Amino acid sequence: MGTMKEKPRYNVVSVRITDEECERLRQLQRKTMKSISEIMREAIQQVTPQVKGV
Numbered sequence: 001m002g003t004m005k006e007k008p009r010y011n012v013v014s015v016r017i018t019d020e021e022c023e024r025l026r027q028l029q030r031k032t033m034k035s036i037s038e039i040m041r042e043a044i045q046q047v048t049p050q051v052k053g054v
Contacts, residue, residue, distance in 0.1 A: 013040075 017025070028039050048054050 025036060025039065028034075029036055032039065034042075
């Protein structure tokens, strides 16, 4: 059996992006060796402090 994760991720978010945005995301994925999910989570962490009240 699998182990229980400390913070399981149950939520899935879908977003529409342009072909250019998709290509940039794939380039980031290749260069950083991270999953798209990891890249998006990091992006959220970077943007959050810039928005008041979040």
